[in-house]
Amino acid sequence: MPDKRHPKKQGFGKYTLINELKDKYKKLFDDSGSGNEVSSILYLEGIHFNLMYFPLQHLGYKSVINAIADLYCRSIIPVNISVNLGLSARFRKEDIGSIIQGISLACDKYSIKISALDISSSLTGLAISIASYGKGKGQFKKEKPEETDLICVTGDLGSAYLGLQLLERERKVFEDTGGAQPKLEGFEYVIGRQLKPELKTELLDKLREENVTTGVMRVVRDGLASELIHISRETGLGCRVYNERLPVDPETEAAGRELGFEPVIAVLNGGDDFEFIFTAPVNEHAKINKTKGLHIIGHLVKQEEGYNLVLPDGSLAELSAQGWNG
């Protein structure tokens, strides 16, 4: 079975550390909502992407998706991005052109423009940092989350991570054989989810049109388990999600069989899903249920119940997430 650890989650327990720093420097951190209009990402070669199988154009595209995703959760519609690239000597002008081409495609799709671009050298590898900036759109009707609130996601989970595992396997075969062609037929969906993710902003628009009340909203970036822990911290409540309700694409199942990898592990501890996850009062059940593309996967519970996955036999498995512990 492949290593379950995603490279970017190795090392220190980043969330635990960030929470420690927030405790230590209380005055330094702003929780007033000022700064909501901005979101930023740092994408590093060898950690967040491997150029062996990640085309530069797709990388530019995905970086933008990653940079703007959080804004939508705050009812901010992205308007501009500010882009900083760091490139080592092995990159050529044309490579920068490919990255910008990918950024340009994402900007077209999401109606954004670049307000600033800077390029510098890097000692090793490629670094992409993007700050996104937007303007408020009609806020979601929000209510303080309560026990029994529904937990919903905007699409299937785990697919991007299994796409990554397939690409990783083919990279190894390529290296071991000195150049065998990758076998990726039949896995276009999961690989597309890894290389060219999209945001289901149309589902958020629908929620707004239908006047659905929501509580917390986040982007699933580091696996579902990690997001549920975040939601628990943010709401002061526990979470319960149901194994049989987790949306998993048939191709993800097939990729899991091919790789000997349990899809549920990819759902819980994978990454790069870029689906929105949100809570909503239980009386919004009908509206959410009838909206194609939305999945109700569980509900909030009392804090003391913790965060758990309910298995098919009704037993509970406690969730843990990398990034939280060393």
Next chain:
Amino acid sequence: MPDKRHPKKQGFGKYTLINELKDKYKKLFDDSGSGNEVSSILYLEGIHFNLMYFPLQHLGYKSVINAIADLYCRSIIPVNISVNLGLSARFRKEDIGSIIQGISLACDKYSIKISALDISSSLTGLAISIASYGKGKGQFKKEKPEETDLICVTGDLGSAYLGLQLLERERKVFEDTGGAQPKLEGFEYVIGRQLKPELKTELLDKLREENVTTGVMRVVRDGLASELIHISRETGLGCRVYNERLPVDPETEAAGRELGFEPVIAVLNGGDDFEFIFTAPVNEHAKINKTKGLHIIGHLVKQEEGYNLVLPDGSLAELSAQGWNG
């Protein structure tokens, strides 16, 4: 004589490339002023700093200064920063604490708060990316720049670059001797300018109070020559600056003598001055001249006159700047 090239300016002609990309992707770039509220930087180990002589706390401080500087030029007062760190396995939790401590000091000084912090691994070295976000303050009275407009700066130039050269020399001595103590006495000012720069925001406030009209305003980051070329592009006019009017600190002169380095080279092609440079109509001469700390170093000229430094004998030396050519 030491290598005049600052590492971050080696490689491709970044400004030429950025201008090419802006030409190619006209629709992608936003020049409407939307996005003015945001500025972002990417600081990479070995390119923008060397941890051999750069304490992590100072690095955190300087990163914030670098991230917020441009906002002031746009009459935006920074309110929040969003911080992304990438650290390789050689860094410890305490190192992250030191960086945040430095960031915290700068935030205190400039009345900013962190709206978001993320930490990830890096394959090699340290990467710091900071996006800053602010709100508009009373705009400067602005007028379209004209020939004869004054060119002014808010402080002495070249000192940070000579500070860097001293630190570099001592690093080499340290390595060659296996640990000789650095000799930096008498150079506290130039070294401070490198390790802990500040922004002369009080001079900008003064300009505003005095109701001074300005044209273009920028931050001197990659040497004066580079900024003058930017100003020429932005205004469609030429620039002329006078050698004897360039503000150079006595300690910068002394460091230059010690290192066998012409201070004027550091002024023109050095870096990290973090002084503001701006143009103003010639009839603002009296107000600017009486403001302590402001230096009138030259004036705009017709475009066809290009950008030149006037030498003491009255002859002209054409300016060129790294970053513009391959």
